[in-house]
């Protein structure tokens with residue numbers, strides 16, 4: 001999955017060189033050149049290459065929307081596989097009070113590594129329909 005790009009620094013009415021756009025998005029210049037190859041519009045073929053802020057915002061919004069993929073109720077994010085996985089034996093531990101909120105923890109069905117998912121406690125019944133959930137006490 002593509003890394004989340006910081007688009008907060010892009011002003012829609014400014015033009016950016018490749019270097020400036022890389023700076024405000026905290027990426028490298030080759031990354032910006034890849035975006036241009038993927039279809040980010042540039043003003044013309046004259047150097048330096050200039051990019052309108054609103055084109056960059058539009059392009060990066062669409063790109064991030066495409067990368068977003070909602071997980072199913074039987075999936076947790078595996079840190080080693082770097083993708084959503086179904087837990088081993090569909091067994092999941094539920095920790096209601098962690099720093100980041102209610103959380104599910106399980107072992108990856110593919111690699112056996114730890115998988116996590118921070119959830120909304122109100123959705124717990126939806127998860128328990130497909131997963132075997134054991135509630136663990138708060139520490």
Ligand SMILES: [Zn+2]
Pocket residue numbers: 078079080081082085108109110111112113
């Ligand atoms: Zn895994």
